[in-house]
Amino acid sequence: MKVLVLGAGVIGTTASYYLARAGHEVTVVERREGPGLETSFANAGEVSPGYSAPWAGPGVPLKAVKWLLMRHRPLVIRPRLDLHLVLWGLSMLRNCTAARYEINKSRMVRVAEYSRDVLRQLRADTGIRYDERMQGTLQLFRTQHQLDGTGADIEVLKRFGVGWELLDRDGCIRQEPALARVKDKFVGGLLLPGDETGDCFKSTSEIAKLARAAGVSFSFGTGIRQLNARGGQIDSVETDRGALQADAYLLALGSYSPLLLRPLGLKLPVYPVKGYSLTVPIADAPTALGRAPESTVMDETHKVALTRLGDRIRAGGTAELSGYDPSLHVARRRTLEHVVSDLFPAGGDVAQASFWSGLRPMTPDGTPVLGPTPLRNLWLSTGHGTLGWTMATGTGQLMADWISGRQPAIDTEGLTIARY
Incomplete structure (x- = not known):
């Protein structure tokens, strides 16, 4: 399946790697000149599930x-x-x-603990350093x-x-x-x-290299203008280099994700x-x-x-x-x-x-917004707040499993846009 990932921060880059490993043809579109140059660039440096x-x-x-x-x-x-x-x-x-704090924290810890385990496996498999x-x-x-x-x-x-x-x-x-x-x-x-702990930018750069080796194509310097929907699904993505089409689309643009969803009538409280x-x-x-x-x-x-x-x-x-x-x-x-x-x-x-x-x-409840949307081929991976790197590898593996039609390794209750 051809998958278009929108955004090359730590979330989009990591998801692209796991999607490619799952056998998909993956292209990442990013307006900056390289991966991890916005929120992933100089964050606090914590992988902190606790x-x-x-x-x-x-x-x-x-x-x-x-x-x-x-x-x-x-x-x-x-x-x-x-x-x-x-x-x-x-x-x-x-x-x-x-009551809400306990529910929300339990959802966040669920994703973060899983992500730490996936990161450990990634280090063991690839030897990346950061x-x-x-x-x-x-x-x-x-x-x-x-x-x-x-x-x-x-x-x-x-x-x-x-x-x-x-x-x-x-x-x-x-x-x-x-x-x-x-x-x-x-x-x-x-x-x-x-x-x-570690350097998120270095980690994102190393994962981008792994993704390229796995067949991922990166289109840097490409601005994303809008999502075009037809027949209950995304038909194309309008960029400043023309329209791009795929079988599935993963929106991982961090704080900018809601701006693309509003014209489609989707309200994302990020x-x-x-x-x-x-x-x-x-x-x-x-x-x-x-x-x-x-x-x-x-x-x-x-x-x-x-x-x-x-x-x-x-x-x-x-x-x-x-x-x-x-x-x-x-x-x-x-x-x-x-x-x-x-x-x-x-x-x-x-x-x-x-x-x-x-x-x-x-997000107002702290939990990221992951998974499917009312549009059949549009998936979300955003709203991680201060925990983007903490949750990145787990999120990437989770999205790859979800989009591939495989059973995710963790309970996905309360993680999707449906909770709003």
Whole structure:
């Protein structure tokens, strides 16, 4: 079967590889000049099934007000007339209950745990490298209230067999020795030892090479204008290089996916939530033990992840609601610099860091939107939010099985657009 994949981020690229392995003739269409150059380019660097949780949850509306008042705030809302943002926000508020949080987190963990297993198999089969480390994620709590509030998440982790360990201050320092320099700034942490780290862009580039070797054709520098539907299915995709046709179409354009679906009458509640990152060179990288993070430290106060990527520290965070605006704001850089300098003051030179932003495709319930649509040959793979890389390989294998008519390896309940 001829399959057209729209988008060459980590989701589209990985799906193309698994579709080709399933025996399909696959073409990937991407407006940028290569794979992984948008949201996949400089994300926080986490493969974190243990940290997979929706943003919407009990107490989040009150927390959001507090976040907006912080000097180094994790949430930024830029006022704008945007009906889609209003509707998305109202839907998110409806998901801020204990019952909905448990349902949504269980769906997300299901996909993320499966994806981690598929990624491990991919590494074993191909030997790809991407500055990967398998030393877990440490959620760092600056207050006792944060530490005491881990119960609900731990119950879900237990149910799905996700490894975890609650640590006191000394336990956090054993996991991340450099934190000994700032031990008065936190009270404890939650270690998720099954989480991994690495460079998403490097991973996407390596998977693109594997995909090409498997027969995938990439059409870079090709803008996608619209989807043409006829007779209850997609007839063609209009691009700036002409119309393209296939037997099946997989839409994996992240935050831009809803824009192509609206003219078809399909409402996809995915909104772009801008995140920022800072990539800091580690000072004297070969002898950096005790100064830089060894894996990922998630600062739960500022919602900033600090990840070791070879000889770099990647600081990623902030949720900015500003539509499709890619602008870099210096205040967001100051927040990332603050967290790096506050927790790892001798880790690297923030003045030499590179600053970046990307648009995360967020759903109001946190779960990605995968699988079939009311149009017979159109499939979706979007809405992964901050967990695109975490869920990428599992999503790719899942979509290949689904499109090929094979039984998926995991339960797909609640993952499709039908839940809306």
